[in-house]
Amino acid sequence: MVERNCREVKVREIRFLGTWDEPSDFVELTLENPGWESYRPGQFAMLRARHWGLELPWGRPFSISRVDAESVTFFIQVVGRGTSRLARLRTGDEVVVWGPLGNGFSAPPETPTLLLAGGMGIAPFRGYVERHRTPESLRLVFAHRTGLDFYPYQSLAQLVHAEAIQEHTPEDLPGIIARLEEVMDEYAEGGLVLACGPTPFLHTVQTYALKMDIRAEISLEKTMACGVGACLGCVCKDAEGKHMQVCARGPVFPATGVQL
Amino acid sequence: MVERNCREVKVREIRFLGTWDEPSDFVELTLENPGWESYRPGQFAMLRARHWGLELPWGRPFSISRVDAESVTFFIQVVGRGTSRLARLRTGDEVVVWGPLGNGFSAPPETPTLLLAGGMGIAPFRGYVERHRTPESLRLVFAHRTGLDFYPYQSLAQLVHAEAIQEHTPEDLPGIIARLEEVMDEYAEGGLVLACGPTPFLHTVQTYALKMDIRAEISLEKTMACGVGACLGCVCKDAEGKHMQVCARGPVFPATGVQL
Amino acid sequence: MDLRVEFAGLVLKNPIITASGTFGFGLEFASFGDLKRLGGIVVKGLSLTPREGNPMPRVAETPCGMLNAIGIQNPGVEAFLRDKLPLLPWRETAIIANMYACSVPEFGDLAGVLAGEEGVAALEVNVSCPNVTLGGAAFGQDPKQIRKVTEAVKKRAKGKPVIVKLSPNVTDIASCALAAQEGGADAVSLINTLLAMAVDIRTRKPTLANVLGGLSGPAIKPVALRCVHQVCRKVSIPVIGIGGIVSAEDALEFILLGAAAVQVGTANFLRPDQSFRIIDDLPRAMLKAHSDSLDELRGSLKLP
Amino acid sequence: MDLRVEFAGLVLKNPIITASGTFGFGLEFASFGDLKRLGGIVVKGLSLTPREGNPMPRVAETPCGMLNAIGIQNPGVEAFLRDKLPLLPWRETAIIANMYACSVPEFGDLAGVLAGEEGVAALEVNVSCPNVTLGGAAFGQDPKQIRKVTEAVKKRAKGKPVIVKLSPNVTDIASCALAAQEGGADAVSLINTLLAMAVDIRTRKPTLANVLGGLSGPAIKPVALRCVHQVCRKVSIPVIGIGGIVSAEDALEFILLGAAAVQVGTANFLRPDQSFRIIDDLPRAMLKAHSDSLDELRGSLKLP
Ligand SMILES: Cc1cc2nc3c(=O)[nH]c(=O)nc-3n(C[C@H](O)[C@H](O)[C@H](O)COP(=O)(O)OP(=O)(O)OC[C@H]3O[C@@H](n4cnc5c(N)ncnc54)[C@H](O)[C@@H]3O)c2cc1C
């Protein structure tokens, strides 16, 4: 794994996703590469705008969506104070980034691998698919609420077999869960399921994986202060009920090794 | 006097002054007129960018430089946290403005009136000259440190008899003071001297005005929290040594009525 | 939505009261909002005789907060009653007199002067000003003194509600609140400012001429919430929450803890119409908490 | 510029020490800066036996600050000595063990375990953690208890410097410092966090599972400066300043008040290289204060 670092880098591009005229709440943020030679998809980075000042003492964690020689890309949904400040960035503004952090997803070649994404949980899978040695063994199922245009879905659908299911109303949920389980069944033998998304989504995946004994990894989200394992603010419980830092020991955990 | 108000208005234009390539520390900020029908030059307004958040709980006071039907203009020198945030504004950004505040300068028509400006203290005189009923009775002497281009000087020099003196080194000071006093002498009889600038500059003007019994008004600067006379954080002493709020009872005081 | 609140004999249009020292005598803000819309106005601290206050500088901005050491500059209670009170909409909005004194008898006398005034809805006793004596432990840091002052004020208050304003600069604020209750207070308000200081490395001097000052603003809201929580669990009289409130959401946080009403201080400097904006915003914020009733919200915090 | 500081038997490269609980065991930050460059590292609070700490959520962001109620999760002192200390550059940088215990004998035992370790430069006694017991007055809120704990630790410390870390949640912090001095402390460090709380109006629950937590960060710097000022005027032992330091200028403010050194806590979350940046920046900040000597700067505050 590369040496992680903390750097001030410039915004190369910031783009609001979607087709509406109104600025949406979904942003694609491309930064200068802070000197990362490689990373493992599923890893994340902490971001803060250089001009945030002190009101928000913490950076914010985001999945690294892709990395190339010049740049690194994040997809950010505006939900609060930090994300709305990030959404006001403009090309040339400076951002403090530290990463790559955490462990990332397994990527065994040749293994039938199902990528389950909920909402912005799709972000890390872009780089995952791009970097996978046998992308033909991958398949994506994407559950989402707002329009597909707000997510980096189409670009992924060009690379792997992909299917999107929209949740229009809460009544759609049972159907979505049924569909997820149906597809997961296909990976019960010798396959791998990777999931990233909101906690209820992960819960569905974990419960079914444990029940059917399917090998699965889930990527957790917690509020993070340091991102590097120091503050002990982001812990979850392992199978024995012991606290472990999501930022340092995760964010990706085997479904069998973590309590949601 | 017009009813003062507090409004969110948009930035119409923001322009860094000067001729260099580097962005300077001097900004001309033009905002939508927040519904001010008239104002008295020498009055000020409190500004804060809508997106400042809570780190800086106070607005910042700036002299109103000019007002027309559509817009109001301020000249801002970047000296600290608030001014550097204001300098990062861009067209269309929102600014919270309350004003016009304070009392303003006397503007008796036909009276020979000397305007003494030190540095950014020139800002209020732009509107003063424009609105004066007999601008031919006005004359400006401008003491400054950085280049003339950083101040709204040339536009003023086109309207009134104007003279600029630059302080290159501290050794220039005695000469500048001598020149100020020399010009002030011409206003001893029936004239009026108005001064705006840093405190040592005001002190020079006040001392000489009192000594020579010249009618003079000086505009004070204090750190301000509320700008409306409520917090009692900006007080100075009147001739009897009683505390009075600079924001509400000033910022312009007769030279005889205030202790610097 | 009905925002009215009643407690300690007061009936307020809404629970938003402006805090002492941050809203002048109210009139300074009349052009930024209709004073009649406020739940109440606590005026600048009043003393028996006029006070010039502390030397300058008296205020300093700090991260998400500010320091002040005004030293209760005020024209004296008589001038207030003569020059300010008649101009205030006291029939529509509760005008609360904030009382500052340096001895128990002086507090009693001040109460005596104010108690006879129809336009004064209640008395708020400031036992906590940390500004005035350098490093000085104030009345407000000793429950026994708090009780004595409360008794003295209550005796002369002619039935007007007496609110005792508590200092957070103590090991145990709940005991202070209890002392006020035992002294006969009709309500307590908290918190006053945190004793604090700032330093200018360029001049090597304290930023405030008074050296020490009081910290207020959003920075202290978490401390204020803790204090209000501790006090609400200890006393049976109404509690007014103060400290770092800048939004309707902030106000509701205190009400969830059990506060009858709140005071808005430093937020009045964010922009002069902020207290009015908080009132406008209150119904929307209540819906966030899934309620349309302040009574239902009050004290409904779910503890583990 | 010479940034070395010596006090209480410690010799530090510079006065910048990372604060307990905010820098893990140091190793977490090794890829962001050279740990050998730090004046010192105070490790996460250690207890005799491993602790799982408090339930989640444990942290909350507040305006210019944060709350934490970690509950001293730690692998226990033995695991620290076995697994972490050998990996730290303890010959070059002072590694200070932060000790957490719930009784006087336990503190003594903990000191006994740590005192024999060459790699431990000093012991910091945390008598002030307000997180662990809901609403609980801790050791650190009673001078008598502080003295007892200090004596117990000092007795077992085998000559290692003992630093007592003080809580600001008291009426009179200077008396607490004096009690530590009388108990034999070689230095005091202050402040620990302010007892505080946050509330989520949507869920109507306290944001922290523990209800109460400790407030830290820039928001509390003015309170920390006041406490350090009060303590420096009262005790003769060295004082380590803590609270809201995010820049070299902030560090100098504490040194002007008389602090021998400072600790940087929450700022390590602003960005993980912040403590290293503060060290880099110190010479420039000293020039702002017109000095090139920390000794000259220390305690040179001009009081009116
Ligand atoms: C490892 C990791 C990877 C992540 N990757 C991404 C990503 O690629 N893209 C992305 O958009 N987000 C991602 N997130 C979530 C993102 O970090 C949060 O949405 C963000 O920190 C919120 O910051 P804020 O300041 O805007 O919200 P705050 O102002 O701090 O909170 C505002 C509101 O949002 C809620 N909130 C806080 N965190 C979340 C959350 N995680 N989801 C929904 N609501 C939340 C809060 O409870 C609060 O009500 C990731 C999180 C983790 C831990």
Ligand SMILES: Cc1cc2nc3c(=O)[nH]c(=O)nc-3n(C[C@H](O)[C@H](O)[C@H](O)COP(=O)(O)OP(=O)(O)OC[C@H]3O[C@@H](n4cnc5c(N)ncnc54)[C@H](O)[C@@H]3O)c2cc1C
């Ligand atoms: C009535 C009035 C009218 C004013 N008109 C103008 C104007 O037209 N144009 C303009 O540029 N400024 C004007 N000022 C000054 C302006 O308000 C301050 O420069 C500004 O508030 C500084 O804010 P800041 O956040 O950038 O500085 P802060 O971060 O608050 O302070 C940074 C540093 O600047 C210093 N500082 C603070 N105030 C001043 C000051 N007044 N002058 C120099 N240094 C200061 C502080 O001591 C500190 O060291 C006026 C002030 C008053 C009271």
Ligand SMILES: Cc1cc2nc3c(=O)[nH]c(=O)nc-3n(C[C@H](O)[C@H](O)[C@H](O)COP(=O)(O)O)c2cc1C
């Ligand atoms: C400039 C200023 C002046 C104050 N004057 C008084 C006062 O005269 N009497 C008083 O009881 N409290 C006074 N206070 C304290 C406030 O009323 C309030 O208790 C405190 O500021 C905390 O609330 P906040 O964080 O909303 O400002 C003053 C506060 C400030 C900022």
Ligand SMILES: Cc1cc2nc3c(=O)[nH]c(=O)nc-3n(C[C@H](O)[C@H](O)[C@H](O)COP(=O)(O)O)c2cc1C
């Ligand atoms: C997440 C976190 C954990 C902490 N853990 C400890 C601890 O274990 N022992 C201790 O003495 N102080 C602990 N503290 C307090 C800090 O060491 C420091 O005293 C306090 O945060 C104030 O400094 P700051 O404002 O620079 O953060 C902790 C603080 C934080 C934010």
Ligand code: FES
């Ligand atoms: S965010 Fe600090 S330990 Fe995970």
Ligand code: FES
């Ligand atoms: S700035 Fe508040 S009284 Fe002048």
